[in-house]
Amino acid sequence: MRTSDFDYYLPEELIAQEPIINREESRLLILDKNSGKIEDKKFYNIIDYLDKDSILVINNTKVVPARIIGRKEETNAKIELLLLKDLGDKNYECLAKPQRRLKIGTKIIFKDDILEAEVINILPDGIVHVHFIFDGIFYEVLDEVGEVPLPPYIHKKLDKIDRYQTVYSKIKGSTASPTAGLHFTQKLLDDIKAKGIEILEITLTIGLGTFRPVSVDNIEEHKMHSEKYHISREVADKLNKAKENHKKIVAVGTTSVRTLESNYKKFNKFMEEDSETSIFIYPGYKFMAVDELITNFHLPKSTLIMLVSALSSRKNILNAYKYAVDNKFRFFSFGDAMYIKDDKEEKK
Numbered sequence: 001m002r003t004s005d006f007d008y009y010l011p012e013e014l015i016a017q018e019p020i021i022n023r024e025e026s027r028l029l030i031l032d033k034n035s036g037k038i039e040d041k042k043f044y045n046i047i048d049y050l051d052k053d054s055i056l057v058i059n060n061t062k063v064v065p066a067r068i069i070g071r072k073e074e075t076n077a078k079i080e081l082l083l084l085k086d087l088g089d090k091n092y093e094c095l096a097k098p099q100r101r102l103k104i105g106t107k108i109i110f111k112d113d114i115l116e117a118e119v120i121n122i123l124p125d126g127i128v129h130v131h132f133i134f135d136g137i138f139y140e141v142l143d144e145v146g147e148v149p150l151p152p153y154i155h156k157k158l159d160k161i162d163r164y165q166t167v168y169s170k171i172k173g174s175t176a177s178p179t180a181g182l183h184f185t186q187k188l189l190d191d192i193k194a195k196g197i198e199i200l201e202i203t204l205t206i207g208l209g210t211f212r213p214v215s216v217d218n219i220e221e222h223k224m225h226s227e228k229y230h231i232s233r234e235v236a237d238k239l240n241k242a243k244e245n246h247k248k249i250v251a252v253g254t255t256s257v258r259t260l261e262s263n264y265k266k267f268n269k270f271m272e273e274d275s276e277t278s279i280f281i282y283p284g285y286k287f288m289a290v291d292e293l294i295t296n297f298h299l300p301k302s303t304l305i306m307l308v309s310a311l312s313s314r315k316n317i318l319n320a321y322k323y324a325v326d327n328k329f330r331f332f333s334f335g336d337a338m339y340i341k342d343d344k345e346e347k348k
Contacts, residue, residue: 003216003217026042086205102122104121163334168201184252202230204256204258248342257307
C-alpha cells in the first residue's frame with residue numbers, strides 16, 4: 001500500500017487557525033464505518049449517538065511548554081529543543097534545530113541560566129538525547145523558559161493557551177494535545193455521565209510518534225517512534241467487563257486507540273500497565289479493543305488518516321473527507337470532528 005493512496009485535496013483556507021468560541025459548537029461528521037453513510041451534525045449531538053451500551057475512553061494527558069529556545073555555551077548560536085520523551089534521571093529525548101550544530105558534550109543554556117542541557121547522544125532525523133541541569137521542579141522551570149508548541153500549520157498566535165488543552169487534561173508531559181478531546185465541554189461530559197455512560201481515563205504521553213510525517217512510499221516501511229502510556233487496574237477491569245457485556249468501546253482520539261489496541265493485543269485482554277507503544281495501524285489491521293472513534297480530520301498522507309482508514313475503509317474515509325472539503329468543514333487540530341460509528345443494523 002502506497003503513502004500516496006492516502007492523499008486528498010485540501011484548500012489551505014480550511015485549515016483552522018484558531019478554536020471556535022464554544023468547543024461543543026464544532027461541526028460533527030458522522031460516518032458509519034460499515035456502510036459509509038454520512039450525517040452532518042454539531043458536536044453536542046454526539047450525546048444522541050451514545051447510550052448505556054457505550055463506554056467512552058479519553059486520554060487525560062496535558063501539554064507542557066515543551067518548546068525551549070536557548071544558546072550554545074561556546075558560540076551563543078541559537079538552538080531550539082522540542083521535548084519528546086522523558087527518559088528518566090533528568091534525561092530527555094528531543095527534536096533539535098539545527099541538529100548539525102550539536103555534538104556529544106555540547107551545552108545549551110536557557111533563559112538566565114536557570115536551565116542547562118548537555119547533549120549525551122545524537123540520533124538520526126534531528127533527534128538528540130540531553131541531560132538537563134536545574135534546581136527545583138522541572139515542569140515549573142519549563143513554565144519559566146518554554147512555550148506550548150502549536151502545530152506548524154497554525155500560523156496565528158493563540159490568545160488563551162488553555163484552548164489547546166482538553167477540559168479533562170491533568171497528567172503533564174505531552175508535546176501535543178489529543179485534539180479530538182478539545183470539543184468536549186465539562187457540561188457535555190456531565191450530560192453524558194448523567195445518561196448512564198461511563199467515561200474512563202487513560203494516559204498516552206504524546207510525542208513524535210503520532211505526528212511524524214511518512215517519508216517512505218511503501219507505508220509498511222514506516223517506523224513509528226514510541227510513546228509512553230498508562231492504564232490503571234480499575235480502568236482495565238472496567239474495560240474487560242464492558243467487553244464481556246458486549247458494550248461498544250468508543251475511543252476519543254487516535255492516541256486512545258493506540259493505547260487500547262497496544263494493551264489488548266499484548267495480553268488478549270485489558271491489563272494494568274505502564275509501557276510504551278510504537279504501534280502503527282493501517283488498513284488490514286484487525287481491531288481487537290476499539291469499536292468506535294471520535295476524532296478530528298487528519299493531514300493528507302499521515303499515519304492518522306491511515307489509522308482511521310483501518311477502522312472503516314480507505315474508500316469510506318476519503319469519501320467522507322471529500323464531503324468535508326466540499327461542505328467547508330474546518331480541518332486539523334482546531335477544526336471540526338468526525339465520529340466513526342459502528343451501526344450493526346447497517347452492517348447486515
